[in-house]
Structures are given as structure tokens and as C-alpha cells.
Amino acid sequence: MIQLNGISKSYLHGFNRTFILRNINLRVDEGEFVSIMGPSGSGKSTLLHILGMLDEPSSGEYLFLDQPVHRISERKRTDLHRQYIGFVFQAYHLIDDLTVYENLETPLLYKKVKTAQRKSMVAEMLDRFNMVAKADLFPSQLSGGQQQLVGVARALIMQPKLILADEPTGNLHTSQGEVVMDWFRRLNKEDGVTIIQVTHSDHWASYSDRVIEIEDGRIEKDSAPTASPQPLAE
């Protein structure tokens, strides 16, 4: 699904070039659940942004479903991203001025989904996440865990093939975090959604099948998680 060949990202600082990513080669297949780990500033978020087409690499090739992302037009890239990729953020990043319902609806609006279909898709998602009663609340009226669930639901509503999550549990209590991670694992196993998450913690990494460790912009290690996987809550 994803193939990175020699991806680098750098900024010019005066006369010095600062590298954030150096020569990243990575392949992720459909249906994988990958964690990216590393210390602060190691470049993991940048890598995630490049994967999500929110940022562009300075050099290298990026193939997404065999399409050369580094060479196609912005519009086409937006199309790819709309169709296949959902995002979940550490800070949830819901739109404060919209209700839960409207937040879920927004990606569908951009995808130009018809009204009737949009309504049923939002209703289904609310149902699935047990949030029907909260549909008319604003994000500020929800707890962090609930907000993040809205964030996950919003990412899912586009029925993406790939979910990119930037420390999705970083702002949550452990119990709330587990609810979110359970959802990820269920989506991965039952719906075959590919998930790539950035995390600091071995505990959260243990939910995934594969852990990539980054340091100083380089991939240091690519292996199975060290901690034992959590049992799937039913």
C-alpha cells in the first residue's frame, strides 16, 4: 500500500541544512497495524504528515496504492487523501463551533456525499460509537476520551483504507486510551483498515503488529512489539 523510497525532509536554517528525516525507506502493506516510536524531535510526526500528504518530502519517492504521490497534482493528492486516509490527532482537533453531528458530517460535505446518504452515514457512525445522545453537543461539552472517540469516528466516516493517528492516546487517561486503542484493533482486525500510529509508549505500541523506531530522522529498528499484546475486549 505504502512504499517510501529514500524520503528526506530538511529545512534551511541560515546556511545550515537541518535534516528531520534522512533517507527513509519503508513499506507498509494493506491490513498492517504499525506503530512509529521515537524520542521527541526524532521526526516521527513529520513522517506521519508526509504519509498523510499534509507535508511534502524534500526528496525521495512516495508511492501510495502504486500512485507516485511526489509527482501528482495537488488536486489529485487531495482526492487520494479524501478517499483513502483518515486522521486522528493527539489534541483531537474537532471544530469547536460545530456539534458532534456536524463534525462527523464535515468530511462527507467535502466529499460531496448526497444529503440522504450523509444522514444515514452519520447516524450509523453515531450508533456504532454509542454517541446518539451526544449528537447535538459541542466538543467542549465532552470529556477528552469522548472527544477522541468523535475524532476516531470522524476519521472512519470516510471509510478510509488507512488511518493515521498522531499520539491518539497522548492526552487521555489510560482507561480512555484503552477504549480508543480497542477500537483501532477492532477496525484493523475486523474491517482490514491499515493503521499507522505515532506513540511514545510501549504499552500503546503493543496493540500493533509492527514497531518502527526512529531516531534522528533515521529508522533504527523495525520489529514486532516488545510488550505482549493486550487481550481484545469484547
Place this chain on the structure above:
Amino acid sequence: MFRNYLQIALRTLKKQPGYAFINVFGLAVGMAAFFMISLFLSEELSYDRHFEGIDNVHRWAIEGSFQTGPVNSAASSSGWGPGLTENVPEVEAVVRMKPPNQMWLVSKDDLKFLEKGFVFVDSTVFDVFSFELITGTEDALRAPFSLVITESMAGKYFGNQDPMGQVLRLDNQYDFTVTGVIRDAEGPSHFKGDFLASFTTLQTPIYGPGFLDNHFNFAVYTYLRLRPGVDPDLVQEKADAFLDQTIGAQMAAAGADINSLFQPVTSIHLQSQLDGEILPGGSMTTVWALSAIALFILVIACINYMNLATARSAQRSREVGIRKTMGAERNQLVYQFLGESLVLSLVSMILAVIVVYLFLPAFNTAAGTDLSLLSGGLLSAIGIFVGIAVLCGVAAGSYPALFLSRFQPATVLKGSPVGAASGGALRRALVVFQFAISIILIVATVVVFRQLNFTRDLDLGFDREQVIVVQLTDPNIRNEYKQFRDRVRELPSVASVSASSGAPGFLLQNIPAFPEGGSADDSYLVQSFVTDFDFVETLGIDLIAGRDLDRDRLADTLGVFLINETAAAEFGWTPEEAVNRPLSILPGGAPFQGQIAGVVKDFHAESLHDPISPTIISIFNEQAYFYALIRTRAGQTRDAIEAVERIWSDLYPEYIYQYSFLEDDVNALYASDLQLGRLFGGFSFLTILIACLGLFGLASFTAERRVKEIGVRKVMGANTSEIVLLLARDFTKFVGAAFLVASPLAWIGMNRWLDSFQYRVDFGIGVLIVVGLGVLFVALITVGYQTIKASLANPVDALKYE
């Protein structure tokens, strides 16, 4: 999608009522001002344009000179029009018009009104001005004493009766038969044509014998309709040739040289400022100044929106990032932000309609107009409002839309402070621009009012207070003048009585004069006051040499003159030398010789826009006295007015008593200046109000943005006053920069305006500095609240945040 945007827009407004208020209120006031000004301008610009094919109609005026004085007159002579058309095929039709000298008394039985709109016109009037006849034919004005009236006049005099064939009496002696009714004019016009009387009537010597084909009377207005495509300059040349041929010799003999001046009728109201205009015209200066103000107010309100929207970008940037990660394209975000500003401007528009409704009466008072919300028609009102709303929405929204939609999600979602700092330069420039405009408008207002005060307080050379001017509109009234005067003089409330052919503030007459031994080659154009005795005393004019005219000297009733200082100087004499010198004048056809009895101090009979003319004062018979001048005793003006009215109704039961105060008549000379001043004052107040609203909003965002900096500074030991200074310094710089931009523009512009006065105030750098400091003061007060609030905040809270 649209609903989503609308909801965001409305929720943003609701969540930030302060921000919403500043924008909505500012825009609404700006739009309302723009609308009122555009109503005013469209009225001013529409003069005479309701006549069909008016572009081909020109007024035949004259320009030229007597030997020393220039002559620019809107009037022509009655013999010219018919004479020209005989020989010039390019002229399709010609009409002569004789409006009343003052007003005509029109009566039907007991209904009596003084009418300004009673004009004599040729029967060809319908070929030149497209009056629409409801009843009657285009021949309606052929026979003497026929009359065509407007619908509203028909209603006024005849109610529901059929006016055709009915009789209206003019001046208690001439009976006119109504032969036609025209529709009321659809728009304003440079003349008032409520009653069109046949020109052939004037063969009866209402204005003297031989009036119809007199070549020298300069008493009518001649309008020519040229054939389509004809060059007016060409016809003007032919008109000049015609004048040369018919009156050239006599003019040359009198030392005069005049040429034709063709004026497009549509230009008369705003651009023509000749002697003897039928009605006071508008002012192009006012039109330009108001157009600029209308635009500026709207721009300033839009700038507020742009500034506040971009200042808030730090808050909006996250939303942009989220929407982009959810698949929004940039142009979709552009539409969203444009949509928001459109919603805002539409809300403002609704408020603006209310503002116009509430404030139009005040505007009418200031501008001396009679406009209503719908005076331009319902459709055009809706059109203008929606037009401004859309224009403002797009103009104000486009920059923030492009600016905000540019954010990269990867950057803004990481939480780096994008946007807060960027766009600052433009924002600063826009604030400087707003304040520059405000300073210019305030300086303009101050200067206009200083000049008006100067005008009011200036010693005009006569005492304008406590003088009543009674109009002697009719020969029959003037016949009884001596009786009237003697009875008024007996009144205990009256100090002195005189009469004159002209009075300050009213139409004055110029005649050629020849000082001692003068010939035709040595003529001077002088302003002539033909007066009764006691003129100098009644007006309080100072005598500086010689003696006043004396009713006890028989010789003084004819051929003895007073002149003013300027006349003496022009004739080359000191005031003392002038006394007892011979002087000839040419009041009508024949020269008339007399002697100078005294010299009076210069007095301003005309507006201070004009220089003092050489003036002579002489006695003649009562038929020359159009105005009785009555000086009342202090505090007894009311009594005098009533007592004079009793005498009037006793002597002239047939006529209407009409009086004014000399002071008002003099002030009326500055009506258009006063109008300009009032409008400038009102709108510059609004401008600075809107600019300050914007500044207030901006200051609160700046303070918010700098909360952390302020916290750090306080931890480092800065005290509150130092912090206030720090924040105030920025805004002081804005006002300083605005001052530097505005000063030279205001200086140049207002000096040019002042130069249109012959007598003007000095416009020193002091005014600029005072206004600059005033604006700075207002700006600091505006930002002061936010600043002090920010500097008093507990630094711990500020640093915990983030």
C-alpha cells in the same frame, strides 16, 4: 455545505459578540452613510436629466467684460433667440424664459400664494423641454395670457375642478386662462416651472415696452435645442457672429466686449456659477468631497473587518488545518470565509436600513435636502443596499479568505503560532490609512467651521443684526412706498427705515460708471444701490468722508452719489479727494451725470467668496425700491414685525406680507459652505468612530497575543505603567505615521478650498497639530482599556497558559 458555513458564521458571531458588534455596527454605519450620500449625489447629478434629449439643449449665456470689470451672465436678451434661429439651421428649436424677479402673487378668488415658479416661456417650450401635456395641445402657449400649469398646481388652485379654461390672476391685475396641464416634473431642475405663461403676454408692458425684441435687456434665459450631431462650438461661433452684427457696434461704443457662452443644460446646476442664475446651484466641491467621504467610510469599515479577521487568524488557523486534513480544498475554504463575511455584511445591511431610516431626517437637516429612503425608487434602493452588501462582503472578506486558507495543516496543527505575527505589516498599514483619513476629515471639518465662524464674526462693514427686510414685490406696492415708510418710521419699535434696489444677500445690479471727465473709453463697472434716504444709517455703514445724502437738500434726490472706498481707489482718489467730484453713470440707455457727496467704508454686500466691488449709492424714485429695510430697536424686533404687518395689511390688503431678517439673508450666502461643513462634521465623526471601533478590536487582540510577553516582563520586574507605555507606544506610532501622511494632503486640500474665499482665515500648522494630538488622545483612550487590563493581569496566569 452552505448551511454548514452559515452555521459556523452565525456561531462565530454569537460566540464573540464584541467582535461581531464592531464589525456589524461599523459596516452598518458605513453602509448607511454610503447610502445616504449616494441618495444625495444621485439627486444632485440628476438635475434636468429627466427631460428627453436634454443633451442637445444648451443655454445661451454670455461672458466678456466692460472696460474694467468682467461680466459672466446667465441671462441673455429677449431679441436674440428668435433672431438667431432665423439664420442658423443647426438650431432645431429655441425657447426664451422669463422667471419672476422675485415672486409673483397668483390668486384665484380668495386663494393667494406667492409663486416662484411662474415663468413666461415661448410656445416652443415643448420642443425644447419635454414637459408632458396631460390636457391641452402644444399650441397651448401661443396666445397672450394663456397658461399651462402642473398637475399639483391645478390641485392647489382648483381642487377637483377641471382647470381647463379657468382663470388665474397674476399680481391682482393680469388674468390668465389655463390652456393646458402638464405632469409634475419627474426630477429636479435648474429652474422652477410650475406655471408656464405664454411669452407673447409680454407685449403688454409688464416688463416695460418693447420687451419682446429688445436686444439689450439681459433679462431672459435663452435655451437652444441643437439638431442631433451638431457641434455646439460651431453654433456658438454663429451666435457670436450674430451678436457682432446686431449689437456689436453699440456694445463697443459702451466699452463692452461680450461673447456667447453655450452651457449644456445638464451642467448648469452643479457647474454654472454665473451672475443671475435662476436658482442657487449645487456645488461640485460638495459632490466630490461627499463621494470621497462615502467611499472612505465604507473602506474604513471594510478594513476593520479585514484587520480583525486576520488578527483572529491564530484562532482560525486550527480550524483551517482540520478542515484541510478532512479533505477540504483551498478554494472550498476560500468560499467558506467569503461566505462568512457575506453573512456578516448582509446582517449589517439590515441594520443599515434601520440606521438610514432613523438618521435620514438629520441628514436632510444638515444637507438642506428632502430625501427619503425610497426617493430613488424601491428597486434602486434595494439594488444599492444589496450591491454594497455584496461588494463589502467580498472586498472585506477576500483578503482574510485568501490569507487564512493558505495555512498548511502540518504547521498549524502542531500548534506553532502561525498567522498571529504574519499579516501584521498590512494590518499596520491599513490602520495608518484609517487614521490618516480620519485626520484629513477632521482637519477639513475644523477648517470649514473656522472659516464659517470667521465669516460670521467678520465686520462686514454694516450691522446685519436687527434689520428686517420687507419685499416690495409689485409696482402697486412701491407706488405707496412713501406712505408705508412714513408710517413705519413713526413706530416706537423702529429705529430707522430705508429702501433699496438691492440688499446684501439678494441679487445686485451692476452698471457702468464714468468718473470725472470720463469718456466711453474710461468706464468702470460698479455695483449700484438705488436707495431711499437713511440707507447708510439703517444698515449701519460708516461714512468716512463727505456727508450722507440728506432729505432736506432738494438736489440730493437726483444726481448725488455716495461711493465706497474701493470705488474711490479705483477711480484714483483718496476718499477726501473724491468728495464733490463729478461722476456719470449709465443706468439704462442714457448716461446720467451727478456729483459725489460722500465716501463710505467698504461693506460686503456679496459673499466673502467675492471681492468687494466698487459701489455707488444713489437716490431715485420709489419704483426702484425692491426692498424696504427696517432697523428695529434692540429687543423690539418682534413688536416691529407685528406693527409693520398691521400697516402692511392696512395699505396693501391685496398683497402678502413677506419679510426676512437681514442676518439670515447674509448667512444664506454661505448655505453651500455651511452644508459642506455640516456634512463633513457629521461624517468625519462617523469615520473616526468606526476607525476607533476597529482600533479597539485590534488592541484587544494585540493585548491578548502579548499576554505572555507581558507576563514575562512583569516577572522580570516591569511595573504596570511601563507595560501600558509599551503597548501604547505601538498605537502612538500608528497615529504618528497617519499624521505624517495626512498633514500635507489636508494642508494642500484645505488651502485650496480657502482660496475660493477672497477673505479667509489663516490655516496654520497649529490646527494640524491640535487635530493630530486629539486623534492620538482618542486612540489612546480607545486602546487604554485593553492595555491596562492586560498589564494588570496576574503574570502567573499568563505563563501557565500554553
